[in-house]
Amino acid sequence: MMRIRPLQLFRWMLAVSAVLMGTQVHGVASAAEPPADGSLSLIITYHTAPANRPALHRELAQSVVREVQRWKRDGRIKRYRVLFNRYADSDNWDAMALLTFATSSDLYRWRTIEQTTPAALSRKGLALTTAIHTAPVDLIRTDSAADTSQNAVYVVIPYKTLVSPSDYVNYADGYVIPQFKGWMEEGVLSRYALYTSSFPAGRPWTAMVILQYKDEAALSARDAVVAKVRERLKHNPEWKAISDSKKSVRTEEQVVIADPVAVN
Numbered sequence: 261m262m263r264i265r266p267l268q269l270f271r272w273m274l275a276v277s278a279v280l281m282g283t284q285v286h287g288v289a290s291a292a293e294p295p296a297d298g299s300l301s302l303i304i305t306y307h308t309a310p311a312n313r314p315a316l317h318r319e320l321a322q323s324v325v326r327e328v329q330r331w332k333r334d335g336r337i338k339r340y341r342v343l344f345n346r347y348a349d350s351d352n353w354d355a356m357a358l359l360t361f362a363t364s365s366d367l368y369r370w371r372t373i374e375q376t377t378p379a380a381l382s383r384k385g386l387a388l389t390t391a392i393h394t395a396p397v398d399l400i401r402t403d404s405a406a407d408t409s410q411n412a413v414y415v416v417i418p419y420k421t422l423v424s425p426s427d428y429v430n431y432a433d434g435y436v437i438p439q440f441k442g443w444m445e446e447g448v449l450s451r452y453a454l455y456t457s458s459f460p461a462g463r464p465w466t467a468m469v470i471l472q473y474k475d476e477a478a479l480s481a482r483d484a485v486v487a488k489v490r491e492r493l494k495h496n497p498e499w500k501a502i503s504d505s506k507k508s509v510r511t512e513e514q515v516v517i518a519d520p521v522a523v524n
Contacts, residue, residue, distance in 0.1 A: 300361040305353035307391040323382035325522040336366040343518035397455040404451035411475040418465030418513040442489030448478035
């Protein structure tokens with residue numbers, strides 16, 4: 261009898277699950293489709309000294325938001341989110357701007373912003389920052405429920421992936437996305453977005469998940485809802501097979517809880 265290597269078995273399970281997850285299976289919602297604007301986003305993170313966090317927050321609400329709103333009015337940006345780390349944390353970023361452009365030409369034109377106001381910051385804002393990191397990213401999967409951004413709380417989770425990009429997408433479709441959809445069905449999650457770095461070499465992360473919780477109460481219910489949805493998904497044999505697999509797919513890096521500065 262031919263022996264199947266563990267990696268081959270894992271990839272086979274992912275491939276089967278990706279097909280089966282495309283339909284309703286044992287109550288699991290179908291996998292999200294890749295968005296049409298998948299490769300048109302930037303994730304920009306800003307770092308500052310703890311003493312300068314209040315001043316940076318003010319500058320973001322003025323200089324960065326003013327710049328991206330202008331591009332939004334001109335139709336060059338489809339969506340933007342400017343987030344601020346809820347806690348002072350020297351091991352992590354203080355603020356994040358997530359920009360999704362309308363076309364590849366609009367993304368290309370962002371270089372004109374960089375030439376005059378790097379990362380859309382004013383001169384004062386630049387003086388407040390100690391580091392800026394900009395990562396072109398691919399929006400792999402996303403979905404949203406009713407917009408509750410006014411009271412939203414964001415959970416931002418970076419990952420280092422340990423498998424090929426295609427295997428990771430299959431893993432996300434078969435294991436991760438059904439959980440996100442379950443959290444949305446439970447009424448705690450308003451939106452999720454899964455990004456992968458377009459140029460991951462040397463980056464501290466290769467995939468980024470941004471979860472928008474409805475409000476503070478929804479975030480507080482996170483652990484209970486995670487356990488409830490996983491218990492329900494255990495009845496799906498394809499999901500459970502991936503869950504039980506000992507193959508390491510990703511490592512979770514430091515999580516950030518963030519509040520919105522501006523969302524559109």
